[in-house]
Amino acid sequence: MNLHEYQAKDLFRKAGIPVPGGEVAATPAEARAIAAKVGRPVMVKAQVHSGGRGKAGGIQRAATPEEAEAHASNILGMKIKNLPVRRVLVTAAEEIGREYYAGLVLDRRVGRVTLMVSPAGGIDIEEVARETPEKIFKFPIDPIVGLPAYQARAVAFRLDANAPVALQIAPILQKLGTLYHDSDASLAEINPLVVTPDGRVLALDAKVVLDDNGLYRHPELEALRDPEAEAPAEVLAREAGLSFVKLEGDVGCVVNGAGLAMATMDMIQHHGGKPANFLDIGGSSNPTKVTAALRIITGDPNVKGILFNIFGGITRCDDVAAGLLESFRELEIRVPVVVRLTGTNEEKAREMLRGQQGVTPAATMDEAVRAILAHVEGRGVR
């Protein structure tokens, strides 16, 4: 789960990591009031789950509260990488002396959380990794020991040789480590970490991504979820316990299991079609999940046909068939449906679906994909 910058900065503040003062605003008038309260020039920053906010014009400096209001009215309602901006962070503008990068991320290769720092701050760290990898330093953290003070100091001195500055950076790194651990994060990033001309160290930006699997033990963080930042269909899917990702194609997919769901999408493309979604109904058999899945898929106007690919193990094919029949009663399904059911209780499922109008059975995954593509208008099958 992604947090917005203002939410991440709240966590930073609570963890004792210094950030510029400011608050979040949903209207230009609020932005103006916050700027007046800050009492000096401010930055007005779009709050969306996307990088490249500056390049898109979503970050503006304002010398006066009136200017902050004008910028906010521009930025609120703009779209950055197709995401509508609904809030802005109004925060004290700081003079930048030097800028660095500091981040914690899981290094899957070594199975450790790793502290990454770079003297090349203020630019996309993935770009630094690509262009000048020698400017990134990595320090894997022992999960039992954590980040000890001496190691944090060594890393800090590598970033900045000026002792008063380094001795401010070191505790920030440790606090970032504690925050990562205590919030079950999968990414905690300060970019840039700046040194002001008068020698203060501040987190000018903050990015925190939380591990979805850890959220159950942090209800206060789950409450920060911004449903408006997600596609409406993805919100519905999450509430129904489905794993769903919207795509741009026209073939809706209902599959059990994430790997098989990806392989199904891939096979649709392999045969010249385009999948409309990734959807995993999960391992358990539950007819209501099938209905929820079809409600989401049929709500996508692009969808011209729906493919069921079920390999029954724990999932019982007859439960899936029951869900499909129930969906035909509850929903208006106007597009063709091809159903491939293999495994537990497949004969019973096939019997149940016999005679249901609009449903074509298929014996194999390959046959099913070909059949749905033949149904979907204007699509040649390779």
Next chain:
Amino acid sequence: MSILIDEKSRVLVQGITGRDGSFHTQGMLEYGTKVVAGTTPGKGGEKVHGVPVFNTVAEAREAVGVNASVVYVPFAYAADAVLEAADAGIELVVCITEGVPVLDAVRLMRMLEGSGTRLVGPNCPGVISPGKAKLGIMPGPIHTRGPVGVVSRSGTLTYEVVYNLTRAGLGQSTCIGIGGDPVIGTRFIDVLELFEDDDETEAIVLIGEIGGTDEEEAAEFIAHHVTKPVVGFIAGRTAPPGKRMGHAGAIVSGGSGTAADKVKALERHGVGVASTPAEIATLVAGVVGKAG
């Protein structure tokens, strides 16, 4: 031979009285697996499908002798269950549970270092040596004994592949789901090494997916340490970047972990990569019996 488990494995089920644990214990028993004990704290003395239940793993091990464990306990307690099994000296622990927090898995792997316990999973379908034993949730009847070793990050996709192999007359030595999480106990290279040393295995099927670089590492390992033919498949060619595709570990981030990179790495090291699950059986049929 087969790897990790066989007809002699004496199996413990952790979380045996739960809905999943009880259901799959029955499935494992029906398959002929020697499930000799179960644990659920506080339910010691009960029986599930005739299997005695103990309060602790150490107690179960002491009473009946156990060398492998399957974990079905809920995600909040799964890491603790694996630790308990390791502490009791169980050699193989298969963790089926999905939803284990990544930081729990990180700590767990650190604590298993040097312990002599091998963890498979979490978030996996388990391990099956057809005709001998099944530790997990996969449908038994689709498997048949034979020369193909299967290792996969997925569940139902593996069933699909195994089903095709079986229908093509290609049986399996052992099938291992290593799990869909970013931090897992047993990785591709560990299993490749075991299959390379297994007499029964003549060819290996490796089913990967987007996210991480384990397939690239596997490709490198195959080039230097595996003489048996390997057939690969990578799921997620059409997955958009930055989106988690169901499995916690299936995500392309910062341009790394793409299907294209993985396919390229495997092909560069001489691994035939199938473009559909059905094609895997065709490619395997072409190499079985030709192993050096």
